[in-house]
Amino acid sequence: MRKFGLGLGLVLALGGWLLAGSWGCSDTQPSGEPADMTVQDLRPIIRDLAPSAVITVQDDYYSPQEVTIPVGGKVRWVFRAASQHGVFPWDMGFPYSPTQAQGTFENTFNQAGTFDYGCAIHGRGMPGRVIVK
Numbered sequence: 001m002r003k004f005g006l007g008l009g010l011v012l013a014l015g016g017w018l019l020a021g022s023w024g025c026s027d028t029q030p031s032g033e034p035a036d037m038t039v040q041d042l043r044p045i046i047r048d049l050a051p052s053a054v055i056t057v058q059d060d061y062y063s064p065q066e067v068t069i070p071v072g073g074k075v076r077w078v079f080r081a082a083s084q085h086g087v088f089p090w091d092m093g094f095p096y097s098p099t100q101a102q103g104t105f106e107n108t109f110n111q112a113g114t115f116d117y118g119c120a121i122h123g124r125g126m127p128g129r130v131i132v133k
């Protein structure tokens with residue numbers, strides 16, 4: 001009985017310590033930092049996470065073939081093909097993708113313009129265009 005009492009006491013003490021610890025944590029966080037963020041602050045973060053356009057790379061075309069995005073927007077190409085393809089900008093206006101059948105490739109467009117691209121293997125017979133404005 002005495003042993004049980006000691007064990008219970010330890011459990012209660014440990015529980016109290018854990019409780020105090022967890023309450024203590026919230027006190028030590030920088031005061032109100034997340035609450036001070038506005039929707040305007042979050043917008044570029046959300047924009048960086050979510051692409052402005054998603055293009056599927058298939059045999060042998062991009063779908064959609066043309067997208068229009070805002071300056072600072074991101075395009076994600078999702079490769080869902082049996083054979084290998086690429087995303088190759090003719091004027092080298094953005095980095096080119098690896099040649100692949102499956103996988104993804106992303107690019108953020110920070111300047112306005114029209115970016116024509118094609119497939120590194122199938123050339124201009126597989127046209128694509130990103131309009132940034």
Ligand SMILES: [Cu+2]
Pocket residue numbers: 060084085086119120121122123126
């Ligand atoms: Cu191709």
